[in-house]
Amino acid sequence: MNLKDEFIKYFVSKGHVQIPSAPLIPENDPSVLFNTAGMQPLIPYLMGKEHPLGKRLCDYQKCVRLTDLDSIGDKTHHTFFEMLGNWSLGDYFKEESIAYSFEFLTKVLKLPVNKLAVTVFKGDGDIPKDVVSESVWKSLGIPSERIAYLGVEDNFWIAGDTGPCGGDTEIFYFRSDDEVPKVFDPKDERWVEIWNNVFMEFNKDSEGKITELPQKNVDTGMGLERVVAVLEGKTDNYETSIWKEIIEVIEKISGKAYKGNEESMRIIADHVRTAVFISADYAGIKPSNTDQGYILRRLIRRAIRHAKKLDIDTNSDFLEQIALEVIKKYENYYDEIKNNKDIVLEVLRNENIKFNRTLSKGLKEFEKLVKHIDGNMIDKDNAFKLYDTYGFPIELTEELAREKGLMVDTLGFKEKFKAHQELSRTASAGKFKGGLASTGEKETKYHTATHLLNAALKRVVGRDVHQKGSNITEERMRFDFSCDHKLTDQEKRKVEDLVNEWILDDLEVNVETLPKKEAIESGAEAMFIDKYGDIVTVYTIGDVSREVCGGPHVKTTGELGHFKIIKEEASSAGVRRIKAILE
Ligand code: SER
Numbered sequence: 001m002n003l004k005d006e007f008i009k010y011f012v013s014k015g016h017v018q019i020p021s022a023p024l025i026p027e028n029d030p031s032v033l034f035n036t037a038g039m040q041p042l043i044p045y046l047m048g049k050e051h052p053l054g055k056r057l058c059d060y061q062k063c064v065r066l067t068d069l070d071s072i073g074d075k076t077h078h079t080f081f082e083m084l085g086n087w088s089l090g091d092y093f094k095e096e097s098i099a100y101s102f103e104f105l106t107k108v109l110k111l112p113v114n115k116l117a118v119t120v121f122k123g124d125g126d127i128p129k130d131v132v133s134e135s136v137w138k139s140l141g142i143p144s145e146r147i148a149y150l151g152v153e154d155n156f157w158i159a160g161d162t163g164p165c166g167g168d169t170e171i172f173y174f175r176s177d178d179e180v181p182k183v184f185d186p187k188d189e190r191w192v193e194i195w196n197n198v199f200m201e202f203n204k205d206s207e208g209k210i211t212e213l214p215q216k217n218v219d220t221g222m223g224l225e226r227v228v229a230v231l232e233g234k235t236d237n238y239e240t241s242i243w244k245e246i247i248e249v250i251e252k253i254s255g256k257a258y259k260g261n262e263e264s265m266r267i268i269a270d271h272v273r274t275a276v277f278i279s280a281d282y283a284g285i286k287p288s289n290t291d292q293g294y295i296l297r298r299l300i301r302r303a304i305r306h307a308k309k310l311d312i313d314t315n316s317d318f319l320e321q322i323a324l325e326v327i328k329k330y331e332n333y334y335d336e337i338k339n340n341k342d343i344v345l346e347v348l349r350n351e352n353i354k355f356n357r358t359l360s361k362g363l364k365e366f367e368k369l370v371k372h373i374d375g376n377m378i379d380k381d382n383a384f385k386l387y388d389t390y391g392f393p394i395e396l397t398e399e400l401a402r403e404k405g406l407m408v409d410t411l412g413f414k415e416k417f418k419a420h421q422e423l424s425r426t427a428s429a430g431k432f433k434g435g436l437a438s439t440g441e442k443e444t445k446y447h448t449a450t451h452l453l454n455a456a457l458k459r460v461v462g463r464d465v466h467q468k469g470s471n472i473t474e475e476r477m478r479f480d481f482s483c484d485h486k487l488t489d490q491e492k493r494k495v496e497d498l499v500n501e502w503i504l505d506d507l508e509v510n511v512e513t514l515p516k517k518e519a520i521e522s523g524a525e526a527m528f529i530d531k532y533g534d535i536v537t538v539y540t541i542g543d544v545s546r547e548v549c550g551g552p553h554v555k556t557t558g559e560l561g562h563f564k565i566i567k568e569e570a571s572s573a574g575v576r577r578i579k580a581i582l583e
Helices: 003-013 040-046 094-108 131-140 224-231 244-254 262-280 291-309 318-330 335-339 341-371 380-388 394-403 410-429 441-460 489-504 516-521
Strands: 056-064 080-089 116-121 147-150 156-158 163-174 191-204 210-223 467-472 477-482 509-515 535-541 545-548 563-572 575-582
Touching: 003 056, 003 080, 003 094, 003 224, 040 080, 040 163, 040 210, 056 262, 080 094, 080 224, 080 262, 094 131, 094 163, 094 191, 094 210, 116 131, 131 147, 156 191, 163 210, 191 224, 210 224, 244 262, 244 318, 262 291, 262 318, 262 335, 262 341, 291 318, 291 341, 291 394, 318 335, 318 341, 335 341, 341 380, 341 394, 380 394, 380 410, 394 410, 441 467, 441 477, 441 489, 441 535, 441 545, 441 563, 441 575, 489 563, 509 516, 516 535, 516 545
Parallel strands: 116 147
Antiparallel strands: 056 080, 080 210, 116 163, 156 163, 163 191, 191 210, 467 477, 477 575, 509 535, 535 545, 563 575
């Protein structure tokens, strides 16, 4: 049984629409480096914006959580993981949500009820105890001894500090061959959380004030890796079918067995898988010293260091061999993995070459340092030297130090590092300016206006005009398109007039969800088709435009106001750029 497919099938049968996994590198949210939860891309819709595909959604979402990086190496943690989720956007609430989860777990996955337990929010301040969830669980056959009431730390969910949030009920499974204890103890590690149903009815603002959202939502998240382990009766996630072949490749390359070398093998497997997904993302992340690039670099370098621990010849294509196994597993689910295979392999190859030049020398330097150390602290100058001369991310130095029972003056290192980093930080500040920067009302209007502009250019300048890029802020839109000449004043005016005519016509903006192939066959403009998953959304504006696009868009073009081109200039060879505003 394939859990991802079963999950989607079940929720589609309950009236949900499958939405594609959002990219791992968030497109619209510069406040986080990676998508950390399935709900992240849905925040505007949880806050009340109407989702074009309806009120019931489901998906499998790529996630990366950095909070667990230090725990990688144990049986259950992963940096990259997939989260299965279903949502109600102001549609059903606690009762159906719990009933669906229960039916899926016990009827579809056939997990025994006797091995399930749940936690329920006990309330806090003005927010009362969740007696509804309790009674639903009881009615489904979960006895009182298997229901624990917990407070905000455990049963109130929010992504970060602000945004949509609410109490939750978490489902646990007894993952052990021991006899199931009668009474559920959430602290007993044999009980593992497998599913979290969050009842998002509040919003927390930056002052910490909690107010009710315009609608009551459900946001659920089920960790794929954990549930597969449960289904396959494993207590070590890395022994499941998800990791089996990847670990086997590492065993083969190292000539060592998994047993006895678990920690390093798990770290290598986890970090290579994560590095594959980060470097395959269409954001085009490369190893660097800032932001996502730095995480990518850290992961690859840590994997290389652990490969060395296993006596793998790191001066080989071992990373690529492992990556190929990862790619094989995921390419049918995520097309960036298929399309960017060569890029991924190149990233790994190049970073390995870079780090290999200095790794052995750096490790020797580290040993020397340890021998002559005064006290138990690696000082900031040495930490910086390991970074600057030998390419050791500070976290790698910390890990090496930990293994020797030493500490690192990380704070001192960071100060020293700051001056060094200032430059690259300035450079990366502009990084999130690509594409749709946020999804406010104004940006949404500009987003729709790009479709109209695209259509108008095709009519006025020629059918072979294609979009090459766009960038939207609250103040203006920028649109790059293929064109071999400077637009004449007449062309510009015609384009403006046409867009404004369509705005006055108050054309309807409609959305459909289609398999990618059908979308293309239906004639939808699909310039960035590789960016999307197998199922895409197609926006049609009256009979003037039809484009594959992630949205969001206004409902009718009448909302846009007056369109005006403020600049037309060259962008690069064969590409022109228009800046325009809506007044
Ligand atoms: N947002 C919740 C979580 O990540 C449920 O999806 O656990």
